[in-house]
């Protein structure tokens with residue numbers, strides 16, 4: 001008899017070019033591309049994982065950063081259990097903008113759990129994460145550095161999101 005696998009919807013948000021699509025690609029397909037076409041609107045992939053002895057299916061939504069798609073994004077946050085707020089460690093503006101990403105998501109999902117992610121750490125291994133960690137603490141979220149290019153932190157990011165999604 002087929003048992004249905006619980007589905008957890010998670011979203012990956014942040015400015016355009018921070019590496020959202022690359023992180024998802026690295027996690028789901030284990031590969032990285034140097035040049036990528038910008039995501040139009042929204043895209044999603046699923047991955048079935050084992051966590052604490054349970055099988056769950058993650059549906060991972062990839063939000064386009066372009067501001068003119070905000071109306072599209074808003075509806076798509078509905079039903080999500082965790083959101084990653086991704087910034088590019090080489091681009092301070094992308095960190096400054098995470099507050100507005102947070103605000104946009106919490107309007108739709110007031111109880112959302114968040115994970116703050118500093119991506120492209122391969123480009124700046126000595127990145128001083130204190131400001132990013134302060135922001136993460138201000139929204140009661142864990143902070144994690146990743147590289148979609150090397151794969152550093154990528155498993156941890158998505159497993160962390162799954163744990164947060166499952167937390168009662």
Ligand code: GDP
Pocket residue numbers: 014015016017018019020021022023033034035036037038039065119120121122123146147148149150
């Ligand atoms: P998105 O707009 O947030 O989805 O960003 P993309 O995934 O399309 O990535 C934007 C650009 O940054 C692409 O040229 C990627 O190859 C590059 N990129 C993404 N993640 C990393 C990373 O961790 N390290 C490096 N060096 N480049 C990255």
Ligand code: MG
Pocket residue numbers: 020021022038039062063064
């Ligand atoms: Mg993209």
